[in-house]
Amino acid sequence: MNGPNGKQNNMQLEKLSLVNFKNYQEARLDFEGPIQCFLGKNGSGKTNLLEAIHYLAFTRGSSFVGDAHSAREGTDQFLIKGFFTKHSKVTEVTCSFEGRKKTIFENSKPYTRFSEHIGKYPLVLVAPNDIELIWDGGEIRRKFFDALLSQLDKEYLDQLVIYQAYLKQRNSLLRMFAERGTVDLDLVGSYNEKLAASGEVIFQKRQEFISQFLPQLEKRYAFLIEGAGEKISVEYNSELKEIDFKKELEKRLDRDIALGRTSVGIHRDDFHFLLNGHDLRRFGSQGQQKSFLIAMKLAEFDCLSAQNGFKPLLLLDDIFDKLDNDRIQHLMSLVSSHEFGQIFITDARPDRSLEIIKASGIKAQNFNVENGRVSSL
Ligand SMILES: Nc1ncnc2c1ncn2[C@@H]1O[C@H](COP(=O)(O)OP(=O)(O)OP(=O)(O)O)[C@@H](O)[C@H]1O
Ligand SMILES: [Mg+2]
Numbered sequence: 001m002n003g004p005n006g007k008q009n010n011m012q013l014e015k016l017s018l019v020n021f022k023n024y025q026e027a028r029l030d031f032e033g034p035i036q037c038f039l040g041k042n043g044s045g046k047t048n049l050l051e052a053i054h055y056l057a058f059t060r061g062s063s064f065v066g067d068a069h070s071a072r073e074g075t076d077q078f079l080i081k082g083f084f085t086k087h088s089k090v091t092e093v094t095c096s097f098e099g100r101k102k103t104i105f106e107n108s109k110p111y112t113r114f115s116e117h118i119g120k121y122p123l124v125l126v127a128p129n130d131i132e133l134i135w136d137g138g139e140i141r142r143k144f145f146d147a148l149l150s151q152l153d154k155e156y157l158d159q160l161v162i163y164q165a166y167l168k169q170r171n172s173l174l175r176m177f178a179e180r181g182t183v184d185l186d187l188v189g190s191y192n193e194k195l196a197a198s199g200e201v202i203f204q205k206r207q208e209f210i211s212q213f214l215p216q217l218e219k220r221y222a223f224l225i226e227g228a229g230e231k232i233s234v235e236y237n238s239e240l241k242e243i244d245f246k247k248e249l250e251k252r253l254d255r256d257i258a259l260g261r262t263s264v265g266i267h268r269d270d271f272h273f274l275l276n277g278h279d280l281r282r283f284g285s286q287g288q289q290k291s292f293l294i295a296m297k298l299a300e301f302d303c304l305s306a307q308n309g310f311k312p313l314l315l316l317d318d319i320f321d322k323l324d325n326d327r328i329q330h331l332m333s334l335v336s337s338h339e340f341g342q343i344f345i346t347d348a349r350p351d352r353s354l355e356i357i358k359a360s361g362i363k364a365q366n367f368n369v370e371n372g373r374v375s376s377l
Contacts, residue, residue, distance in 0.1 A: 010034075010341040011086040011121065011310050013053065019079040020072040022048040023372035033365050035335065035343050037357065039350035039377065040369030046346035049369070050125065050315045053344065055095045056082045057123035057313070059104050059114040067097050076100075084121055086310065093121065119151050122312035124301045126319060130293040134281050138270035145271060148300055149209055152307050156205050163198040166191055167262055175260045188253065196246035199266045203240040206269065210236045216302050221295035224330050232280070232292055235272040239264055290322045294331065301340070311341030320347055320356065332360040350377075 017028045023045045038046040051061045051070070061070060071078045077098040084091050094105040104111045111117050132140055150157035170191040177183045214234060221232050239248075248264050249256075256263055273280040275288055284292065304312045320328055335343060347353040350368070357364050366377035 011084060011313065012342050013056075013082055013084055013313060014090070015081075015083040016049070016052060016056075017079075017081045018052055020075045021052055021078040021080055022070055022072060024048065024052075025072060025372065027372075027374050029367070029374055031342070031365065033363060034338070034341065035345065035357075035362060035364035037353055037364050037366045038344065038346045038369050038374070039353055039366060040348070042348050044369045045372045045374075046348070046369050047127075047317055048372075049374070050127075050317055050344060050346065052080045053082070053313065053315060054123065054125060055080050056084075056093045057121045058118055059095065059102070062125055062127060063129070067102050068100065071097060086121070093117075122151070122304045122308055123315060124297050124304065124312050125315040125317065126294055126297045127315075127317040128321070130297070131289065133293060133296070134273060134284070134289050138268070141271045142267075142269060145206065145209070148303060149205065152209075152303060153205065156202065159198045159201045159205075163195065163202060163266065166194045166198065167265065167267060170195060171261050174257050174262070177257050178260060183253070183257070189250075192246055192249040195262070195265065196249060199240065199245050202266045203238055203245075203269075206236055206238070206266070210234060210271070213299060213303065217295055217299040220298040220302070221291065223334065224291050224295055224327055226326070226330055230288065231276055232295070233274040233277075235274060236269070237272055238266060238269040240266060240269075286322050287324060287327070291327055294319070298334075314340050314343045316343060316345045318346060318348070320349075320352060328356060329360070332356055332362065336360045336362045 012034075013031055015028070015030055017026075018024045019026055027049075029049075038049050040046055051063075054060075054062045055070075060067070068076065077096075079097075080095040082093050084093060092105075092107050094103075094108070096103050096105070104114060104117050106117065106120075133144055146160060150160065170188070173184075173188055173191060177188075217234065218232065221230070243264070245265065249262070252263055273292060275284045275292070280289060280292060301312060301314060319331065323331070334340070345353065345364075350366075354366065357366075368375050368377045
């Protein structure tokens, strides 16, 4: 059986239903064709629909808002259900939150571990708060690359989990030494060794990955800005480039005990975004920053497509804001070129979207979103 867009190897979300999710009491949506647009005023519930799809893919929303806040005000439970077609097979994915407990089901069978589900229905979200990736501290950028690398490389995920566990243990040890005023050199030595071993693996993998990711990112950016003559780059900054990690851990022991934490390692790495050789945060305009983030997400899409052999869902939330007409046109020519699988687009200015879609010759399914209700347009 082919999906509705006629392509066998794509993944398609065919149906979505919600009960008591955010501002939706109840909603049922049927998706046909590869492009769905959710159009409606600010606060009507467009992003909430994308959040529901995000839950089905990642078992949680995209923000740090807890599950309890996703239940409609005045209720304490919600239900999200989706029907996916993948490799010509239909699967029902359900996320239920009830009695403060979240359960994810695939074809009515509950998962014991959410990590077994994540990645099966890959998704890339481009959203306004991606800007945090540029504006916030290094942690959010590490999280972005860690999440992507973990989906591409199981060994990376394993090493990261190991590293984080040892780091936590070493830090408790440092605080214990400080409290007791004694140091067990053998014990801390064994942690230094373990941290250095997994830290080196992660460092090598991050380094390798950035060198592969960069050409993809440059290609995506160049297409978006066609002819604008801007060049972007990502620099991977890690102290491990200059030091012997294990020796440095040994050297810094006294300082680390005083600090109560490990002051060197891949948990302090950062990724530096550049535009024409300058810091993107300080020198990039809003539109340039937005273009950079879109290119990053499209490069993420490329990595996941190559890895999985099918295309992730692409969620474009408020994508048209801050982009000039040329960049919008380039983006829409990508959308219309069938490079992507299923795409969900939101816009608070329906007239603008409908015009852009019409001008690009794209056949999209349009939905009107109003106050937690969805209807076909
Ligand atoms: N748990 C909840 N219960 C009820 N309503 C909620 C809940 N969480 C969020 N909302 C409401 O959902 C609305 C926001 O929905 P959403 O973010 O999807 O809007 P939007 O259509 O994307 O708007 P914009 O165009 O401004 O991005 C707000 O009015 C908010 O109060
Ligand atoms: Mg929104």
